[in-house]
Amino acid sequence: MTTPASSTADNHAWLRRQARWSPYELAFWLAVLIPFWVFPTYLTLASQIAITALFAVSVDLVLGYAGIVTLGHAMFFGLGAYAAGLLTKAGWGEPLSGLVLSGLLTALVGLLVSFMIVRVQHLALLMITLGLGLLTAELANSLGWLTGGTDGLQGVDVWPVFNHFEFDLWGYTAYAYALAALFVGVAAARRIVHSSFGLSLRGVRENLNRMPAIGSPWRRHLQIVYTISAGMAGIAGAVLTHTTETVSLDSLSFQRSADVVVMLILGGTGRLYGAILGAAIFMIARDQLSDMNPQYWYFWIGLLLMLVVLFMPKGILGGLSGLLRRLGG
Amino acid sequence: MSEIMLATQSVRKSFGSLEVARDVSIELPRGARHALIGPNGAGKTTLINLITGQLAPDGGRILLEGVDITHAPVAARVRRGLTRTFQINTLFPDLTPLESVVMAICEREGKAAQFWRPLTSHGDAIDEAHEILARLRLADEATRTTRHLPYGKQRLLEIALALATKPKVLLLDEPAAGVPKDESAMLFSVIDALPEDMTILFIEHDMSIVFTFASRIIVLVAGGVLLEADPDTVRSDPRVREVYLGSAHGH
Structure with missing residues (x-):
């Protein structure tokens, strides 16, 4: 509920409130530390969730905020994963600089692709992103001498984080590492969506027709966010490489591109934490359900997806926050 | 002449x-x-x-x-x-009038792409947005979501957005x-x-x-x-x- 503001001071305060860290957010970041003590056997799953959540947040920036529908974002995730892996094979196993370099590389590729992306919309946009994703996956498959092809990239050797924390078998370092990457990613994404730039992205999503009429170079805005998103997706892929010390073609697959969109729809688009929630639900469901029945677990995701789309059009987080607002009067 | x-x-x-x-x-x-x-x-x-x-x-x-x-x-x-308004409301339904007008001002000033700067740091734009909204009798609705505004207010916002481009x-x-x-x-x-x-x-x-x-x-x-x-x-x-x-x- 927003109260009417009649002075400019009220307006300043209202805008500040929109960008403030909420108690729910703080509670969330404390809660994600629980697996260290309570579910240590699930730490590997927890890191997978954190990595996927970072990937989902990167897609939320383009899909949820800027309204660019994409079915090919695994392209950047996979490129980042391979870049990080190849870097260690070339003899540089320092993880943090590996993340930065992989992110810069995928951001550069994102920038190049963005010139094509901002020229099309709707179905054509879906087909372009889908096509680029498939092309990249097939390219990696055919460049077996470089990528290891279907066997995956073997012999990835990552040095300890800060030259001190070895990636251990139990996954403590991996989870801490993935969680830190997610936190930095979300903090960066938060800053972007609460800037004047983030506001203009919402403008593009809300009404593309009006943007030129207020003098907006909206295509350039979309290129910038697409580039940032590609870089963030690449970093997520690089984190996967560092924590698992292997890269497979699966990181570039269409399945990954499609799954991340499903996660966003489940959790709710355009709210960052919806991406995280969606990733968590999806990954936990997959883990639990595929134990019961490895072949048909997607049935339940399909069912959940339909229920959410029908009854919570703003996703589970959107539905929850609506419920909270109603309870709070 | x-x-x-x-x-x-x-x-x-x-x-x-x-x-x-x-x-x-x-x-x-x-x-x-x-x-x-x-x-x-x-x-x-x-x-x-x-x-x-x-x-x-x-x-x-x-x-x-x-x-x-x-x-x-x-x-x-x-x-x-050279700016126009539209016969059929061409607004940003999920933004507030305040956000819409601040956005248009930031676009005019070429500051819209500054993704590293918090929106709240654009103090002049926020003050100017208030001034424009007040001139169009929208000050009391500044922080209400556009889609929930009465139709007549939306028509005024249509003009406010155009004025924000100076x-x-x-x-x-x-x-x-x-x-x-x-x-x-x-x-x-x-x-x-x-x-x-x-x-x-x-x-x-x-x-x-x-x-x-x-x-x-x-x-x-x-x-x-x-x-x-x-x-x-x-x-x-x-x-x-x-x-x-x-x-x-x-x-």
């Missing part, structure tokens, strides 16, 4: 065999309060689309302050000072479209209070409003200018009575 801010020179446009603009030449001097009238289908909105660049003309030239902008993109024209020339496409009669007079009094050196062309069907607020009237019929004159001349012109007032009873 005051400076010509906007001019069209023999602008032509056809959709197939239908001519929607036939050699339209108009001139708006600085500070103009011109009305563009004509029966439905006369090509009024089309002319605005041609001037602002939503449509490309088949021929002719469009000059803003003497500079040829015939082939400039829409956004470039806005940055040069237009030199403002084209208002039926600003009071769909607004009840008593509210539309209020809306035009807001328009009337805009700075005197702002050049304004508006489309309006209500003749009493046209005759009250326009200093000059352009009558468009079947894509061509039938007459451009002061209100008294237009009022008494038999051709106008026949083609426009005769068919306007439907409104």
Whole structure:
């Protein structure tokens, strides 16, 4: 509920409130530390969730905020994963600089692709992103001498984080590492969506027709966010490489591109934490359900997806926050 | 003779065999309060689309302050000072009026792409947005979601967004479209209070409003200018009575 503001001071305060860290957010970041003590056997799953959540947040920036529908974002995730892996094979196993370099590389590729992306919309946009994703996956498959092809990239050797924390078998370092990457990613994404730039992205999503009429170079805005998103997706892929010390073609697959969109729809688009929630639900469901029945677990995701789309059009987080607002009067 | 801010020179446009603009030449001097009238289908909105660049003309030239902008993109024209509003609300439904206007100001100032700077650090833009919203009697609704605003307020926001671009020339496409009669007079009094050196062309069907607020009237019929004159001349012109007032009873 927003109260009417009649002075400019009220307006300043209202805008500040929109960008403030909420108690729910703080509670969330404390809660994600629980697996260290309570579910240590699930730490590997927890890191997978954190990595996927970072990937989902990167897609939320383009899909949820800027309204660019994409079915090919695994392209950047996979490129980042391979870049990080190849870097260690070339003899540089320092993880943090590996993340930065992989992110810069995928951001550069994102920038190049963005010139094509901002020229099309709707179905054509879906087909372009889908096509680029498939092309990249097939390219990696055919460049077996470089990528290891279907066997995956073997012999990835990552040095300890800060030259001190070895990636251990139990996954403590991996989870801490993935969680830190997610936190930095979300903090960066938060800053972007609460800037004047983030506001203009919402403008593009809300009404593309009006943007030129207020003098907006909206295509350039979309290129910038697409580039940032590609870089963030690449970093997520690089984190996967560092924590698992292997890269497979699966990181570039269409399945990954499609799954991340499903996660966003489940959790709710355009709210960052919806991406995280969606990733968590999806990954936990997959883990639990595929134990019961490895072949048909997607049935339940399909069912959940339909229920959410029908009854919570703003996703589970959107539905929850609506419920909270109603309870709070 | 005051400076010509906007001019069209023999602008032509056809959709197939239908001519929607036939050699339209108009001139708006600085500070103009011109009305563009004509029966439905006369090509009024089309002319605005041609001037602002939503449509490309088949021929002719469009000059803003003497500079040829015939082939400039829409956004470039806005940055040069040529802004329009829309007959059908073209707003940002999930943003608040405050956010919408701050966004338009940041775009005008070229600060919109600064993704590292918090929105709240654009203090001048936020103050200016308040000033614009207050001028349009929207200050109390500044932080309500646009989609929940009453229709009349949304019409005002339509103008507020245009003002945020600091237009030199403002084209208002039926600003009071769909607004009840008593509210539309209020809306035009807001328009009337805009700075005197702002050049304004508006489309309006209500003749009493046209005759009250326009200093000059352009009558468009079947894509061509039938007459451009002061209100008294237009009022008494038999051709106008026949083609426009005769068919306007439907409104």
